[in-house]
Amino acid sequence: MIRTIVSDRKKLLDLITLLAAVIFVIILSAAVPNFLSLNNVINVLEQLTTIGMLCLGMTFILIIGGIDLSMPAVLMAATVPGAMIMSKTGNVLVGVVIILGVGIIFGMINGIAIAKARMIPFIVTLSTQIIANGFAVMITNSKSVFGLPDVFLFLGIKIGIVPISIPIFFIIAVISHIILAKTKYGRIFYMIGQNENTARISGIRTDLYIFCTYIIASIYACIAGILLAARTNMAGATMVGNTMLTDTISAAVIGGASLSGGKGNIFGSVLGALFITVISNFINLMGYSYYVGLIIKGVLIVIIIALDRLRNRE
Amino acid sequence: MKNRIIAFITAGIMALSLAACGGSAEENVKEEENQSTSEESTEEKSSNDKITVGMSFNALMNDVFVKTDEYTKQFGEESTPQVEFIVTSADNDVSKQISDVKDLISKNVDVMCICPEDVAATDTMIKDCQDAGIPVMIQNRPYNPEGQYKPDTFVGVDAEDQGYASVKSVFDQMIEAGETQMNLVICSGSTSDQNSVDRVNGVKRAVEEYADKGAKIVTDLDTDWDPDWLEANLPSTMRANPDANCIYIASDFLLPAAKAALQSTNQWIKNGEEGHIWFAATDVYQEGLDAIGEGYVDADSLMDIVTMSQTIVDQCIALANGEDVEEINIKGPVYTRENYQDEELTELLWG
Amino acid sequence: MNDTTITVRRKFDLTNFFLSYGFYILFAVMFVVCGIISPFFLTKDNLMQIMWGATTLLVVAAGGTFVIITGNMDMSVGSLALCSSAIAVYAMNHGAEFSHMVIIIFAVGAAVGAVNGILVTYCKLNSMLATLGMMTLLRGIALNITNGGAQTTLPDEFRMAADFKIGGIAVLIIVSLLILILFQCILRKTRFGAYCYAIGCSEESAKRIGLPIRKVKMAVYILSGICAAFVGFVTCCKVGTYSGTIGNEMEFDVVTVCVMGGTSLLGGRGNIFPGTFIGVVLLYLINNILALTGASPYIYPFAKGLVIFAAMYVDALKNYRRRT
Numbered sequence: 001m002i003r004t005i006v007s008d009r010k011k012l013l014d015l016i017t018l019l020a021a022v023i024f025v026i027i028l029s030a031a032v033p034n035f036l037s038l039n040n041v042i043n044v045l046e047q048l049t050t051i052g053m054l055c056l057g058m059t060f061i062l063i064i065g066g067i068d069l070s071m072p073a074v075l076m077a078a079t080v081p082g083a084m085i086m087s088k089t090g091n092v093l094v095g096v097v098i099i100l101g102v103g104i105i106f107g108m109i110n111g112i113a114i115a116k117a118r119m120i121p122f123i124v125t126l127s128t129q130i131i132a133n134g135f136a137v138m139i140t141n142s143k144s145v146f147g148l149p150d151v152f153l154f155l156g157i158k159i160g161i162v163p164i165s166i167p168i169f170f171i172i173a174v175i176s177h178i179i180l181a182k183t184k185y186g187r188i189f190y191m192i193g194q195n196e197n198t199a200r201i202s203g204i205r206t207d208l209y210i211f212c213t214y215i216i217a218s219i220y221a222c223i224a225g226i227l228l229a230a231r232t233n234m235a236g237a238t239m240v241g242n243t244m245l246t247d248t249i250s251a252a253v254i255g256g257a258s259l260s261g262g263k264g265n266i267f268g269s270v271l272g273a274l275f276i277t278v279i280s281n282f283i284n285l286m287g288y289s290y291y292v293g294l295i296i297k298g299v300l301i302v303i304i305i306a307l308d309r310l311r312n313r314e
Numbered sequence: 315m316k317n318r319i320i321a322f323i324t325a326g327i328m329a330l331s332l333a334a335c336g337g338s339a340e341e342n343v344k345e346e347e348n349q350s351t352s353e354e355s356t357e358e359k360s361s362n363d364k365i366t367v368g369m370s371f372n373a374l375m376n377d378v379f380v381k382t383d384e385y386t387k388q389f390g391e392e393s394t395p396q397v398e399f400i401v402t403s404a405d406n407d408v409s410k411q412i413s414d415v416k417d418l419i420s421k422n423v424d425v426m427c428i429c430p431e432d433v434a435a436t437d438t439m440i441k442d443c444q445d446a447g448i449p450v451m452i453q454n455r456p457y458n459p460e461g462q463y464k465p466d467t468f469v470g471v472d473a474e475d476q477g478y479a480s481v482k483s484v485f486d487q488m489i490e491a492g493e494t495q496m497n498l499v500i501c502s503g504s505t506s507d508q509n510s511v512d513r514v515n516g517v518k519r520a521v522e523e524y525a526d527k528g529a530k531i532v533t534d535l536d537t538d539w540d541p542d543w544l545e546a547n548l549p550s551t552m553r554a555n556p557d558a559n560c561i562y563i564a565s566d567f568l569l570p571a572a573k574a575a576l577q578s579t580n581q582w583i584k585n586g587e588e589g590h591i592w593f594a595a596t597d598v599y600q601e602g603l604d605a606i607g608e609g610y611v612d613a614d615s616l617m618d619i620v621t622m623s624q625t626i627v628d629q630c631i632a633l634a635n636g637e638d639v640e641e642i643n644i645k646g647p648v649y650t651r652e653n654y655q656d657e658e659l660t661e662l663l664w665g
Numbered sequence: 666m667n668d669t670t671i672t673v674r675r676k677f678d679l680t681n682f683f684l685s686y687g688f689y690i691l692f693a694v695m696f697v698v699c700g701i702i703s704p705f706f707l708t709k710d711n712l713m714q715i716m717w718g719a720t721t722l723l724v725v726a727a728g729g730t731f732v733i734i735t736g737n738m739d740m741s742v743g744s745l746a747l748c749s750s751a752i753a754v755y756a757m758n759h760g761a762e763f764s765h766m767v768i769i770i771f772a773v774g775a776a777v778g779a780v781n782g783i784l785v786t787y788c789k790l791n792s793m794l795a796t797l798g799m800m801t802l803l804r805g806i807a808l809n810i811t812n813g814g815a816q817t818t819l820p821d822e823f824r825m826a827a828d829f830k831i832g833g834i835a836v837l838i839i840v841s842l843l844i845l846i847l848f849q850c851i852l853r854k855t856r857f858g859a860y861c862y863a864i865g866c867s868e869e870s871a872k873r874i875g876l877p878i879r880k881v882k883m884a885v886y887i888l889s890g891i892c893a894a895f896v897g898f899v900t901c902c903k904v905g906t907y908s909g910t911i912g913n914e915m916e917f918d919v920v921t922v923c924v925m926g927g928t929s930l931l932g933g934r935g936n937i938f939p940g941t942f943i944g945v946v947l948l949y950l951i952n953n954i955l956a957l958t959g960a961s962p963y964i965y966p967f968a969k970g971l972v973i974f975a976a977m978y979v980d981a982l983k984n985y986r987r988r989t
Contacts, residue, residue, distance in 0.1 A: 541904055553708070
């Protein structure tokens with residue numbers, strides 16, 4: 001009984017988000033020249049992969065009731081050493097292993113501190129963020145790495161006109177969706193987010209799940225980093241900007257996740273990330289200044305959060 | 315219900331503040347809207363009437379870029395055929411700049427003009443443009459010389475020479491004044507900014523040249539173009555190195571911060587007075603020129619933005635017509651107390 | 666038997682002591698180490714330089730402590746500092762004088778603080794998300810009206826304010842410290858301060874015993890806004906120019922120093938003096954020693970990260986101990 005209501009409500013929220021997105025797209029395509037051209041659609045989707053991938057990881061984290069401020073920083077801290085090895089030795093396998101390894105180490109630091117030491121996620125991931133950022137700056141001296149091997153750049157090539165990163169992203173998104181919506185583990189994630197104590201009492205090893213979630217988030221950050229490095233043929237401490245963190249969190253929240261946990265789904269998060277990407281594409285195509293874009297984005301974030309709040313009250 | 319009303323009121327207030335504060339911006343927006351619609355129609359008529367150039371800046375946070383933006387727009391309007399610039403700013407974010415360039419490609423610009431945030435990323439952007447068949451120009455900051463792809467042209471300043479000429483001029487003045495020790499503190503920009511790196515390389519070349527006359531680098535402060543950081547930390551460096559007697563700053567952008575820092579250590583002293591710190595700079599902002607006149611700054615090499623902007627516009631037209639153009643590194647003169655009021659030099663000023 | 670119990674207890678006390686004062690011990694160790702590394706570190710001029718650097722963050726962190734003690738967060742402080750000075754520059758370009766500019770800076774701070782407060786108290790939005798949105802918005806407004814944050818020379822009065830000294834100490838340092846002490850008194854000695862703690866401990870119980878929750882929260886946000894505006898003002902004074910780098914990434918710095926100083930993000934615990942104060946000074950101390958020794962500036966973020974990491978983990982261990 002309760003579950004059907006929950007799932008109905010979830011569907012309803014999805015529907016509303018989808019409807020809003022469709023209306024948004026219609027308005028945009030009417031207002032902006034070239035918006036729905038094939039080139040631009042692919043362009044937007046390609047830009048979506050980075051923030052989208054981070055947003056997938058963030059969705060997992062938000063569902064279990066945590067937050068991870070370190071994701072964009074981990075992306076850089078993990079990708080940079082891997083890229084350095086790759087450009088020096090040309091060995092892609094070692095490079096990718098290092099990227100994932102460093103990412104997982106950061107994820108484990110977060111996970112242990114939050115799940116085992118029961119520290120507040122915000123503080124833990126904030127200090128991880130500062131360290132990860134400093135790490136990336138220190139090993140590169142702020143100088144970016146370039147000249148990655150061709151085998152690695154395979155990830156950046158196109159099939160026809162579609163860059164390979166787009167199908168990779170959507171495949172990963174579908175897998176994540178299946179894990180969250182169809183498996184036992186997905187239900188446990190939601191359960192922990194709704195009430196950790198209840199979950200623990202009903203025999204779930206909550207600390208293990210929370211620990212794993214932070215590692216999962218770091219892996220998503222690593223994949224995002226790998227795709228981004230392949231797409232741009234570089235890695236460095238300025239790979240992603242300061243706004244990426246805010247964008248990721250906003251995208252997940254726009255997509256229906258809640259900072260208090262237990263809510264959120266992959267479908268919504270992908271739409272949220274798409275929404276954020278489209279805003280900046282729209283601003284460039286219209287020739288507005290970037291700063292007008294910031295204003296528009298800020299207002300929209302506040303309004304959407306306010307609407308979300310109203311929706312959840314009723 | 316009450317909550318909902320309050321929520322709407324807040325949204326209203328925010329919309330109002332948007333309208334009030336963004337006044338100037340909205341005008342721009344409207345203007346550009348008109349432009350974009352008019353551009354569409356002209357595009358349909360014939361593409362020769364007006365050339366659209368996609369101008370991707372790394373950031374518009376610095377006078378050099380802001381003025382380049384203004385001058386290119388101005389010269390673009392005056393030239394025949396007219397050149398229209400569609401400007402994006404990446405806000406110091408490499409991946410955003412790459413996206414910006416793609417957005418501009420979607421916009422079907424005739425020529426792409428890029429001022430790169432990070433030298434390592436130019437390869438990708440040049441490739442994207444060339445795949446789309448759009449001629450690409452790198453302006454101001456150099457492209458990656460080791461990259462696989464070369465832009466169709468580069469218009470910039472000879473940054474290495476700027477650093478070299480400015481410091482050389484100061485060293486000459488110091489020797490003339492009878493200094494035997496020349497202990498230099500370098501305040502550089504960011505290592506991802508090729509111009510800043512080149513300037514420092516030029517400075518190092520000058521120091522090597524004057525090494526037998528007592529020139530030496532005391533320390534190299536990397537500011538990452540953050541004036542506040544310099545203001546907070548230069549005093550410590552000056553105190554820890556009391557023998558330092560000359561400073562080079564990689565841009566006049568940092569001059570107010572350096573001035574404030576030296577004032578706090580009581581070392582902001584005019585030339586000719588006891589305890590003067592010899593000062594070499596680059597870019598020639600208005601503050602820099604004033605400081606030369608007052609006697610605080612001894613040499614300032616010009617970043618010739620006016621000539622650079624004119625060349626950008628000329629070359630954009632040539633590129634749009636499919637002509638070949640040559641890469642240009644514009645050298646700027648060095649301003650000192652002797653010559654800063656000369657007519658030919660004041661004409662070049664942009665600050 | 667009896668002896669062993671005593672030793673165990675004594676041992677426990679020692680660990681407890683280290684955990685309770687771990688952050689201050691860390692600070693003292695850092696201080697001594699810095700003094701050994703560089704002979705210039707312990708000079709009066711240099712210590713004054715650290716304080717001078719810290720003036721920006723001190724006040725905003727004090728305001729931030731209030732917000733965090735009530736169990737909320739204000740992520741918009743950095744952008745607000747930028748925005749308030751940007752609007753003042755905009756006014757200057759339209760003929761405003763120094764005094765008007767100062768009034769504008771603080772008025773904008775209070776106004777934006779009030780908007781934050783309304784969003785959080787009356788609209789009941791999540792404080793972090795709402796202020797994150799405001800952060801983006803304010804930055805957009807600021808960069809928009811100042812042409813992307815291009816450098817602008819300000820009236821000379823700003824520099825004069827920075828140069829003004831009483832007894833050899835810059836007046837800005839004195840003002841910041843006075844504000845800090847005043848805030849600490851408000852927090853500890855007044856009813857308002859007690860309300861802040863009560864709301865932070867449990868908003869439900871605070872509501873039940875009839876505390877004016879909304880008014881207190883509004884006041885806290887307005888206070889934080891004014892403090893953020895003060896940062897904009899001080900930064901303008903220090904350099905004498907406006908540039909788009911004002912308040913860059915300050916929001917996380919504020920949270921960091923508050924938490925290092927023992928303020929709990931869950932609310933209801935923390936103090937401004939000495940906690941937040943030492944936190945701020947520690948940040949600038951790392952900065953200072955790296956500049957003194959001429960270390961590569963690229964090590965700075967990592968070194969800062971390590972120290973913060975250590976401080977936060979010590980704080981967390983303390984809580985872990987208390988709980989078990």
